[in-house]
Amino acid sequence: xxxxxxxxxxxxxxxxxxxxxxxxxxxxxxxxxxxxxxxxxxxxxxxxxxxxxxxxxxxxxxxxxxxxxxxxxxxxxxxxxxxxxxxxxxxxxxxxxxxxxxxxxxxxxxxxxxxxxxxxxxxxxxxxxxxxxxxxxxxxxxxxxxxxxxxxxxxxxxxxxxxxxxxxxxxxx
Numbered sequence: 382x383x384x385x386x387x388x389x390x391x392x393x394x395x396x397x398x399x400x401x402x403x404x405x406x407x408x409x410x411x412x413x414x415x416x417x418x419x420x421x422x423x424x425x426x427x428x429x430x431x432x433x434x435x436x437x438x439x440x441x442x443x444x445x446x447x448x449x450x451x452x453x454x455x456x457x458x459x460x461x462x463x464x465x466x467x468x469x470x471x472x473x474x475x476x477x478x479x480x481x482x483x484x485x486x487x488x489x490x491x492x493x494x495x496x497x498x499x500x501x502x503x504x505x506x507x508x509x510x511x512x513x514x515x516x517x518x519x520x521x522x523x524x525x526x527x528x529x530x531x532x533x534x535x536x537x538x539x540x541x542x543x544x545x546x547x548x549x550x551x552x553x554x
Contacts, residue, residue, distance in 0.1 A: 382471035382490065383410030383447050383460070387423045388529060389431035390507050390521045391500040397435055399493040400442070400471065407442040408464055414446035419542040419549065422508065423534065434524045453480050511535050512546035
């Protein structure tokens with residue numbers, strides 16, 4: 382599964398837990414690992430830390446950085462070369478699904494998560510609340526909120542990208 386994980390929210394946590402519970406080995410890609418902007422206000426290292434926080438003690442996964450090339454067909458070729466054969470590729474992104482459908486069996490993440498664990502949250506929602514200094518902490522696992530606040534990453538997001546995020550208006554990502 383490749384996602385941006387910026388930040389890891391409750392929906393991500395449910396999917397990550399379901400992935401490692403259902404597979405012998407999971408490759409977790411940090412998408413747009415080379416980007417640091419309003420849509421990607423956490424570094425790849427910070428995203429990886431958040432993933433490790435929600436999967437404590439598990440040795441059934443590896444984390445890889447997947448850069449954004451700004452060119453879908455080249456990105457597809459890079460991903461297939463980096464990841465090689467897979468039993469399945471998990472994505473909710475329609476564009477990514479279309480790019481990789483000829484290479485992998487595509488699985489929607491919601492199909493892995495029991496209905497009672499599904500959470501209607503996305504990264505944009507969390508980043509917007511964080512940028513506006515509203516309650517974002519309830520949208521992420523408590524340990525992730527602690528990680529973000531203990532490193533003042535929420536304050537950094539507001540300082541560096543807050544205005545851009547708030548002015549961008551609602552969207553999903």
